[in-house]
């Protein structure tokens with residue numbers, strides 16, 4: 001930041017008022033944590049609008065002005081009755097707008113992960129099933145606000161450049177989700193050594209290449225979507241082209257943030273994301289953890305990009321392996337259950353194809369009801385159970401087979417395996 005230039009700036013009242021109106025309109029309060037002004041994009045939008053109105057300030061000058069206004073706001077909040085002068089001349093003129101901007105600030109981290117999720121409600125509460133609740137997908141205000149900003153300033157969404165190193169199923173699923181938002185296909189690039197997977201990206205209008213470096217140089221957010229054992233090779237290749245412009249998002253199972261950060265230049269912004277296969281149909285469950293240098297606004301940007309891929313949550317890195325057991329592998333557990341349901345019906349005489357399609361619709365319908373009703377699964381289960389009816393007979397059979405304990409063990413085993421793979425010195429996780 002050019003401090004000498006900043007110190008000389010003399011803002012007039014109209015200019016400051018316009019600046020604040022722009023920030024207010026851009027919903028500044030919900031998009032910046034107030035301490036870090038790394039979110040250049042917002043300030044670039046403000047810069048463009050100020051320039052159009054005839055005020056020629058650099059982005060750094062705008063950031064500095066905002067910093068001063070904020071510190072004045074906090075000073076007045078701390079000591080409301082103190083006549084102490086602030087660094088902003090005529091502060092009283094701006095106070096009302098600043099209060100409007102700042103007063104409804106809230107945390108950027110998704111409430112869904114950190115909020116009270118009624119986890120204390122257990123099977124023991126069966127007798128009071130009407131009390132049972134199940135967390136609904138987190139309605140993430142930050143995501144909505146960022147989306148709003150992108151919509152309000154279409155250039156912002158269209159300016160963002162997204163890259164994928166690796167053109168497999170996971171890259172494809174995520175890319176499709178991202179394109180359902182405001183990012184234009186021409187601003188997405190994908191690379192792979194062969195052409196066999198590239199065609200389907202081309203059909204979406206995405207730019208394809210065999211050069212990983214071209215992807216990095218043309219992107220702000222770079223998804224690393226190659227098999228885990230190839231991550232060191234790929235990051236060594238592109239590392240010298242990673243700058244502070246980039247956010248690197250790895251989806252490779254078992255490759256830790258520490259490993260990623262070691263493979264990239266110091267201070268690189270890194271996020272580890274664990275998606276699952278239903279991203280392909282925009283019904284994924286995605287959990288991410290931030291690296292040392294990734295800020296709240298990086299997380300907010302990622303959420304905004306991914307929210308069309310499904311449920312997106314943030315958590316500590318230690319949860320990533322659990323998520324792998326629960327959701328990455330969990331998808332396969334559900335498939336096994338669907339298969340067994342269908343085979344039960346075939347055993348009882350139903351044609352195979354019909355049994356399969358009814359089983360898949362049953363899993364889909366049950367999942368949607370569970371997600372959308374907000375009810376605990378135990379409550380939904382008890383609602384299906386007529387006393388002495390068919391379902392309780394079936395459930396009894398499942399309990400005799402140890403369905404519940406076996407499923408818990410399956411999540412435990414998959415989580416342990418993910419941890420084991422992550423501990424290996426050469427990254428080699430596998431889903």
Ligand SMILES: NC(=O)c1ccc[n+]([C@@H]2O[C@H](COP(=O)([O-])OP(=O)(O)OC[C@H]3O[C@@H](n4cnc5c(N)ncnc54)[C@H](OP(=O)(O)O)[C@@H]3O)[C@@H](O)[C@H]2O)c1
Nearest residue numbers: 166167168169170192193194197225226227228251252253
């Ligand atoms: N699939 C899942 O359910 C799932 C879930 C969570 C996380 N993940 C993670 O997602 C990552 C990708 O998985 P996937 O299932 O999408 O794998 P995939 O379908 O096998 O795709 C891998 C892609 O990487 C490309 N590739 C290979 N070497 C490369 C290189 N040197 N530079 C650039 N690209 C290269 C391949 O190119 P070609 O097209 O030329 O073969 C292919 O397009 C993995 O790390 C996995 O752990 C997957």
